[in-house]
Amino acid sequence: MASHEHSDDVVYRIPDDRDSSWSTMWKIPAALGAVGLLGSLVGFMSDPVRFGYAYLFAFFAVLTLVFGAMFLVIALHITQGHWALTLRRVAEVIMGGAPVMALLFVPLAAGVFTGTFTMYDEWMHVSHEVHSGHGHGHAEEGDHGGDHADHAEGETHGAVGGLLEGVAHADDHGHAAEEGHSAHTPQETYAHHKLLTAKVNGWLNHKVWITRAIVYLIIWLLIAWFFFTRSTEQDESKDKQLTLKMKSAGPVAATLFGTTMTFAAFDWVMALEPTWYSTIFGVVIFGGSAVAILALLIIIGISLKQSGLVGNAINTEHFHDLAKLMFGFMCFWAYTSFSQWMLIWYAGIPEESTWFQKRWDGNWEWWSLMLMFGHFVIPFFFLISRLVKRNIGMLRVGAIGLLCMHVADIYWYVMPQAGPLQLNFIDIMCLMMVGGIFFTYVFLMMKRFPLIPIGDPRLARALHHHQSH
Amino acid sequence: MSALDAPIEEIGERYLLPKETTFNDVTEAVARITETKAPRGWWMLFIPSVMTLGLMLTCMGWLVTQGVGTWGNNGPVYWAWDITNFVWWIGIGHAGTLISAILFLFRQKWRTSINRFAEAMTVFAVLCAAMFPALHTGRPWFDYYLAPIPNQMGIWPNFKSPLMWDVFAVNTYLTISVIFWFVGLIPDLATLRDRSTTKYRRMIYGFLALGWRGSHRHWQHYERAYLIFAAISTPLVLSVHSIVSFDFATSVIPGWHTTIFPPYFVAGAVFSGFALVMTLMLIVRSIFGMHNLVTIKHLDLMNKFMLGTGLMVGYAYAMEFFVAWYSNNPYESWVFLHNRLGFGELDSQGNWGPLWWSYYAMVGCNVLVPQIFWFKKCRTSVPIMFIATILINIGMWFERFVIIVTSLHRDFLPSSWGDFEPTGIDIGLYIGTFGLFMTLFLLFIRWIPMIAIAEVKATLPHAHGSHGDDHNHEHDHEDHAHAASAE
Numbered sequence: 001m002a003s004h005e006h007s008d009d010v011v012y013r014i015p016d017d018r019d020s021s022w023s024t025m026w027k028i029p030a031a032l033g034a035v036g037l038l039g040s041l042v043g044f045m046s047d048p049v050r051f052g053y054a055y056l057f058a059f060f061a062v063l064t065l066v067f068g069a070m071f072l073v074i075a076l077h078i079t080q081g082h083w084a085l086t087l088r089r090v091a092e093v094i095m096g097g098a099p100v101m102a103l104l105f106v107p108l109a110a111g112v113f114t115g116t117f118t119m120y121d122e123w124m125h126v127s128h129e130v131h132s133g134h135g136h137g138h139a140e141e142g143d144h145g146g147d148h149a150d151h152a153e154g155e156t157h158g159a160v161g162g163l164l165e166g167v168a169h170a171d172d173h174g175h176a177a178e179e180g181h182s183a184h185t186p187q188e189t190y191a192h193h194k195l196l197t198a199k200v201n202g203w204l205n206h207k208v209w210i211t212r213a214i215v216y217l218i219i220w221l222l223i224a225w226f227f228f229t230r231s232t233e234q235d236e237s238k239d240k241q242l243t244l245k246m247k248s249a250g251p252v253a254a255t256l257f258g259t260t261m262t263f264a265a266f267d268w269v270m271a272l273e274p275t276w277y278s279t280i281f282g283v284v285i286f287g288g289s290a291v292a293i294l295a296l297l298i299i300i301g302i303s304l305k306q307s308g309l310v311g312n313a314i315n316t317e318h319f320h321d322l323a324k325l326m327f328g329f330m331c332f333w334a335y336t337s338f339s340q341w342m343l344i345w346y347a348g349i350p351e352e353s354t355w356f357q358k359r360w361d362g363n364w365e366w367w368s369l370m371l372m373f374g375h376f377v378i379p380f381f382f383l384i385s386r387l388v389k390r391n392i393g394m395l396r397v398g399a400i401g402l403l404c405m406h407v408a409d410i411y412w413y414v415m416p417q418a419g420p421l422q423l424n425f426i427d428i429m430c431l432m433m434v435g436g437i438f439f440t441y442v443f444l445m446m447k448r449f450p451l452i453p454i455g456d457p458r459l460a461r462a463l464h465h466h467q468s469h
Numbered sequence: 470m471s472a473l474d475a476p477i478e479e480i481g482e483r484y485l486l487p488k489e490t491t492f493n494d495v496t497e498a499v500a501r502i503t504e505t506k507a508p509r510g511w512w513m514l515f516i517p518s519v520m521t522l523g524l525m526l527t528c529m530g531w532l533v534t535q536g537v538g539t540w541g542n543n544g545p546v547y548w549a550w551d552i553t554n555f556v557w558w559i560g561i562g563h564a565g566t567l568i569s570a571i572l573f574l575f576r577q578k579w580r581t582s583i584n585r586f587a588e589a590m591t592v593f594a595v596l597c598a599a600m601f602p603a604l605h606t607g608r609p610w611f612d613y614y615l616a617p618i619p620n621q622m623g624i625w626p627n628f629k630s631p632l633m634w635d636v637f638a639v640n641t642y643l644t645i646s647v648i649f650w651f652v653g654l655i656p657d658l659a660t661l662r663d664r665s666t667t668k669y670r671r672m673i674y675g676f677l678a679l680g681w682r683g684s685h686r687h688w689q690h691y692e693r694a695y696l697i698f699a700a701i702s703t704p705l706v707l708s709v710h711s712i713v714s715f716d717f718a719t720s721v722i723p724g725w726h727t728t729i730f731p732p733y734f735v736a737g738a739v740f741s742g743f744a745l746v747m748t749l750m751l752i753v754r755s756i757f758g759m760h761n762l763v764t765i766k767h768l769d770l771m772n773k774f775m776l777g778t779g780l781m782v783g784y785a786y787a788m789e790f791f792v793a794w795y796s797n798n799p800y801e802s803w804v805f806l807h808n809r810l811g812f813g814e815l816d817s818q819g820n821w822g823p824l825w826w827s828y829y830a831m832v833g834c835n836v837l838v839p840q841i842f843w844f845k846k847c848r849t850s851v852p853i854m855f856i857a858t859i860l861i862n863i864g865m866w867f868e869r870f871v872i873i874v875t876s877l878h879r880d881f882l883p884s885s886w887g888d889f890e891p892t893g894i895d896i897g898l899y900i901g902t903f904g905l906f907m908t909l910f911l912l913f914i915r916w917i918p919m920i921a922i923a924e925v926k927a928t929l930p931h932a933h934g935s936h937g938d939d940h941n942h943e944h945d946h947e948d949h950a951h952a953a954s955a956e
Contacts, residue, residue: 080482083576196797202794240479240480241479244481247480247481251776251777258784262788266795277795277796278728278729278792279728279792280728280729280732280788281728283729283732324574335711336731336732339711339730339731340728342715342719343715343718343719343726343727343730344728347720347726349726351798457477457480458477458480460473461473464473
């Protein structure tokens with residue numbers, strides 16, 4: 001048999017008493033989170049409109065990690081794959097951060113409902129009134145819009161005063177600040193209005209929006225709770241029946257997860273541009289989430305390994321496999337992103353191409369090019385090498401790079417809706433706050449449970465996992 | 470490997486093949502088919518297949534001499550059964566490479582009982598598929614115009630057209646699939662050579678086996694080549710059907726232009742390919758008594774795969790439908806509500822879309838039927854799965870029919886609306902392609918080992934038995950070598 005260096009002396013737990021780097025790891029996100037919280041408060045005071053976008057970006061970027069973790073855990077149960085078993089616990093703990101995300105959704109919903117966050121204003125508060133042609137105005141929101149015309153896209157400003165007025169208002173202020181955009185013709189304005197009025201009554205209005213959000217969150221909490229509790233229960237009981245239970249729940253969970261993830265992406269990100277639509281949108285967000293979680297698992301896995309807490313339970317063979325899967329999903333992300341762009345570009349239908357136009361004007365072309373090269377071309381040639389995938393130092397560079405690119409990708413989905421590219425300290429502060437809170441919780445939870453699923457019946461196989469190629 | 474790989478019965482793991490299966494059993498079961506007289510069941514399939522092939526050649530001759538006017542295609546339905554059949558066949562051709570390449574990279578060992586079979590199907594299905602675009606040009610003797618050949622007229626194909634990309638994608642896929650299939654065959658062809666009792670058999674199989682002697686060096690090169698082909702084939706599985714979907718999705722036709730088309734087409738292709746692999750596998754399994762090599766466990770796993778891909782296809786339908794409504798695009802909603810679902814008032818001519826029923830056929834067969842595979846009883850019942858796989862293939866044909874014909878026959882201008890009726894040549898040619906496919910397929914199972922002998926042996930428990938404790942070496946995939954040398 002293979003060597004037994006991972007035997008009894010490794011307990012696969014983060015020690016409480018000893019001075020291990022992982023015992024105090026949670027303090028890093030906690031500190032970042034505290035700074036982020038303070039910075040966010042300042043940002044919120046100074047520029048609540050920008051804060052709304054920044055918070056949404058940060059929330060969604062971290063949420064995609066939960067998406068990815070949920071997908072990976074479910075997929076491992078369905079396929080009964082043992083190769084990544086020793087890293088399943090880390091994914092489970094990240095998935096177990098779902099309650100934090102549910103709590104962090106509350107400020108988002110509150111901001112949107114009180115009218116402080118204006119990113120959905122074009123449809124959020126104007127449901128039935130628009131239909132009858134009498135928009136009820138929130139004067140104070142109009143003011144917010146006016147104050148920040150330099151970085152808020154036109155339509156987001158004054159939609160509160162009835163759609164037609166809102167669009168007219170936008171023509172006065174918003175578009176003046178945006179380069180390369182001609183003003184809307186009256187016909188376009190009318191068409192835009194017509195498109196929206198029917199939509200806000202059926203799908204895009206605050207009541208239905210919040211109801212759906214609650215449904216998504218409940219489903220994610222249930223999925224996370226089900227798999228997390230059973231897996232940790234198995235640590236103690238070694239009950240093999242639990243493996244079967246998780247396996248048979250897998251397909252149902254996958255179906256629910258796929259549906260809710262798609263519609264959450266529609267509701268929270270695609271709806272930022274309410275007249276735009278793309279059927280592949282959910283798939284693209286899914287692909288990016290999978291890349292992100294695999295990159296994160298590699299980064300955390302390497303750190304755990306170097307701290308000596310997991311012995312040889314996580315080794316080069318596992319990293320190699322994770323890296324191959326990450327490479328595959330990176331290509332999948334590129335494939336879906338390319339399909340979305342290419343089909344819209346090729347057909348050239350105005351109502352679709354405006355969305356990409358926003359991601360090319362106002363200096364966003366640099367960001368788009370950065371994603372193209374940073375999220376695909378460069379890592380493709382870097383990670384394709386077997387040498388890189390089996391070298392912990394180089395792999396870590398690749399994984400950190402891809403994780404950063406994933407965050408940049410979500411930034412690219414959200415922020416162009418707020419206007420030209422302009423890196424704002426509020427964006428960074430929000431990311432530090434949301435990420436900090438989330439990872440403080442995750443790292444504290446990691447201290448409470450074994451770092452690998454020690455009760456899984458297939459653990460021995462995972463410990464002896466070898467590459468066949 | 471070794472003891473660690475022994476199935477843990479409590480969590481539902483089983484040996485893939487009956488535990489007492491020996492290496493010799495595998496060789497015998499597979500090689501014998503090519504060495505003995507064909508059973509009556511084979512002839513009962515082969516004779517009608519050749520007759521159907523004759524039907525295809527007749528229709529083809531008529532089509533080529535008379536022109537594409539003999540098809541039912543007419544404005545605005547300029548693409549109809551021809552492209553429907555093309556997309557359907559090429560979709561079926563996806564299962565083989567998926568099973569050989571992607572499942573190989575994911576180390577799914579159960580694929581070994583079906584991969585050879587599916588690869589052969591891939592090649593034949595792509596041949597059937599390629600025929601339709603070649604014929605629909607009207608003057609197939611000018612088809613070489615599709616290739617970018619320098620010529621004195623300075624005429625080049627339109628490189629900006631997805632139809633052009635299709636030519637490259639399909640040809641690349643066919644080439645790589647054939648090579649991949651052949652490389653995988655080499656060790657098994659050598660087995661047939663070594664078992665040959667006649668001179669001609671030995672000469673022919675010996676020629677095809679390329680001097681394979683089963684040395685460690687041979688196996689090492691073979692494994693490396695197999696891995697490289699798997700890696701090359703994997704993006705091809707995605708690219709071919711993605712590019713086929715671009716034929717439609719790059720346009721502005723409602724019902725054609727939607728961004729989910731590429732992954733949706735790939736999922737649909739895998740779905741239909743698996744269904745046809747299953748249909749044929751069930752027939753062959755019963756004719757040649759292969760129950761010990763293709764077990765209920767394999768069938769169960771394949772049914773799960775079909776449920777999964779069926780759900781993906783259902784997701785794509787749902788997205789198309791939802792976005793048609795959500796977008797508020799009047800053309801999109803019109804297509805889905807009136808043309809496809811058949812809702813709303815009928816127009817003076819009769820109705821909005823006389824082909825609405827085909828949408829129900831598609832959803833019924835592709836989304837509802839695979840739902841039975843949630844239940845283990847259905848996943849392990851041969852008659853049920855046989856019927857389900859046939860229904861799925863019918864549904865997948867209707868999917869392409871819905872996309873192509875129903876989107877076209879009610880276009881933007883009501884004055885140009887038209888109907889579509891297939892002609893006898895349409896029907897004859899489509900049915901005829903089954904003749905071509907089945908003839909090639911039946912010849913394949915008679916003359917070529919239809920199950921990958923060496924690969925199946927590597928999954929047997931005693932392929933690892935004596936070497937169980939010795940797996941510290943870097944490449945433990947010399948299992949194949951052990952399996953073969955034990956013979």
